[in-house]
Amino acid sequence: MVTTVFEPDVALALESEPDEVKRRVGIMGGTFNPIHNGHLIMAEQVHSQLGLDEILFIPNNIPPHIDTKTAIDGETRAHLIELAIADNPHFNLDRIELTKGGVSYSIETIAQLKQQHPDTEYYFIIGADEVAYLPKWHRIEELVTMVTFVAVKRTGFTQPSTYPVIWIDTPLVEISSTDLRQRIEQQRSIRYLVPVKVAEYIVKNGLYQDDKH
Structure with missing residues (x-):
């Protein structure tokens, strides 16, 4: 049975990691349809507060929804x-999926x-609302051991879970890819919701113009 952890002290959690672990890498997974500033803020805060070496952005191929x-x-x-991540040296893209x-x-x-990287410890970053859905994740009992x-x-919000979770406080930025796609389709501004280069590419290439994606 997996040990239940509700709000572990982050410092203690990090101090308890084995000495042989050389690198600690965060993972931001998802469809990123499209990526937005909310994703970047989450990743930056986790990187900073946990002192990770790197954050990998891993876009999925077909989500298991x-x-x-x-x-x-x-x-x-x-x-x-x-x-979106070009100007951040500790953000990287991984096309593995x-x-x-x-x-x-x-x-x-x-x-x-x-x-591929047995000397690396991985930290899977999720939103607070996703914690309740962890029991539905594919082979979750194995995943939480990895x-x-x-x-x-x-601030002030936690979601009880039967699985170990480290909670990180971040500024509340309510941006969703669904809302962005609707804004683009309706020709409404997405300025300051996505990085400038992302907005320019979306407009230049006519992405998300029919609200089918």
Whole structure:
């Protein structure tokens, strides 16, 4: 049975890590359809507060959702991520799920990453609202033994979980990719909601103009 941790002290959690771990890497996974400033703020706060070496942005190929969602092609989503993170030296893009193809399961991605980089400890970053859905994740009992989940919350909010979760306070920035796509389709401004280069690329290439993605 997985040990239940509600609000562990972050400093103690980090001090308890084994000495042989050389690198500590955060993972931001998702469809990123499109990436926005909310994603970047989450990633930056986790990187800073946990003192991680790197944050990997991993766009999925096909999300394992019961309610099937469509998205623009993976390489375009990946390019938008590249544009968004270009000025941050500790942010990097990893195309591992796009290269693999098919449905993207976190358990398979983490297993592959750990095989390639056995000296790395991974921290999986999720929103506070996703904590309640952890029991529904594919092979979650195995996954929680392979990564440390980090939930990003607003001050004073926590969501009880039967799985170990480190809680991080961040500024509350309510931006969603769904809202962005609707704004673009309705020709409303997305300025300050996404990085400038991302907005320019979306407009130049006519992305999200029919609200089908």
